[in-house]
Amino acid sequence: MFDPKLKEALARVQKPGRYTGGEPGSVYKEKEKVDMRFAFCFPDTYEVGMSFLGEKILYEILNQRENWWCERAFMPWMDMKAEMERLEMPLYTLESKDPLTAFDVVGFTLQYELSYTNILAMLDLAGIPFYSKDRDESWPLIVAGGPCVCNAEPIADFFDMMMLGEGEIQLPMVCEAVEKAKKEGWSKRELLRALAEIEGCYVPSFYNITYKEDGRIEAITPTENAPAVVHKAIIRDMNSQPLPTHFVVPMVGAVHDRASVEVLRGCVRGCRFCQAGFLYRPMRQRDSALLDKAAQELCSNTGYEEISLTSLSTSDHSQLEDLLDRMDVWAGKEHVSISLPSLRVDNFSESLVQKTTKVRKSGLTFAPEAGTQRLRDVINKNVTWEEIEKTCNIAFRAGYTSVKLYFMMGLPTETLEDIEGIAQTAQRIVELFYANPDKPKGKSVQVTISVACFVPKPHTPFQFVPQDTKAQLEEKQQHLLRSVHSRKINVNYHDSSTSFLEAVFAKGDRRLAPVILAAYKKGCFFDGWDECFKYDVWMETFKEFGIDTAFYANRFIGLDELTPWSHLDYGVSHEFLVREYNKALGAMTTKPCNRICSGCGANKLLGGPCFDYSANLVH
């Protein structure tokens, strides 16, 4: 059934199931009968990509149109990539096995900066020229969506068009334009001009960027009548947007192999380091009745026995307890367990624990992010020790014996005292466990501290701050290790060099494109994978191109400076980011959006207030 070359490659690689397709739920159409073909590309492995909810949502939306066919492609792991190069097999989609060059649109999702070289690897494997300027209308349109589009300037020259914001309504509009262009024989330029008129569509080649002598941006000038500022696309009413009720069920274990329903989008909290929290504003939720129905349908269609209620902050859903009660009616009978991946310490209740532990009792995971109250106030993580204590006591009483805590290191204004606070927080949790009179006999507790390096991100109040240098981060990691004195506490931390590259890309500009291409050609890809990351090759390549990485990662950006992302609008005003930054320096907190509006500006996207404060109901 497979092409002989594919058969040969599959016989020689690990996990051939990553490359075969044919999974339950995948969509097959007769290619002669479709008018628009879309290759949805995830620039990481099959297992990572198949865990991504956004792809499932858009796959279903596009394939609902009878005359469109959306297929999937993933970055082949190193062994398969080598086989494909040896056998001269172009990168293909899992459904039709056609090469990417057979598609009208090749769309990449940009979920994290360290996948950028994988995009180049996928274009290369497909035999598609890297730069947009080198592709005419005979090539597929190469587009991108996802959170990194908020500043994907380092790779903007490789794309014909990028989509800011939410794709559910926007992507079908793009595909309609592509279909029309194809039927009417438009030139690529004509198509791009039409696309630039769609909400949230950004055509990088329509913007000229000039730089000052000191390297900072001088001007971003639109051409071809493109808007001076591109505003993100948004779904105003989440209830109007149906949830996916079919998933492609992966053959090879995905990282998150379970059903999931997105209960809300956005976040009310305003943690100042969190890019997603600002990009997806305002928070909008779906009604519990709709969620319950979609969850049951999804479980019955896919056969999954676990369903996750996902979002940036699920416990902020105002009808969460009602939703769990509704799901309880069928979940137990159908042997489906419910998981809540993003609980918060400050609204973790006894009844919530009981409802989610009825079927599955696992470790408790929380993200205090910083070890002292002062620093938690700086980052606006409105969590107190009392809340952590209360939550742990509830969890320990419910039988939990392991706690995982996520922290960040290198946060603005951080001192060694804050680092010691991380160890002290873990120690106090260990002590709480042993102080619990109902502690199960013979059981001990395990507290795991997982510490990530802070990366300042665009569109957040911390976009202005420099990242700590590698040496500073390494010293802080050592200090943390020295501060932990109990065997009940494990410490996990990450090598700071990947976070450094992430910071360079996150705040980078178009001058980085040739460096990224050169590094790819020297063998850099899968940069997000420790075993593949080649820090020295990256540093050597930056040097060759005369790029000072500290200019991007370790420099303070002036509060009134033009940034590479100044023309990309996600709803939150620049003034608000500056205000929040100044409040951070004074360790002043900002209340969640559902309690009081702080005037970030994102409500302009809804055309009215984000919340009905009188009734305390979410719109």
Ligand code: SF4
């Ligand atoms: S406008 Fe107000 S309520 Fe809406 S997202 Fe911004 S701060 Fe929150």
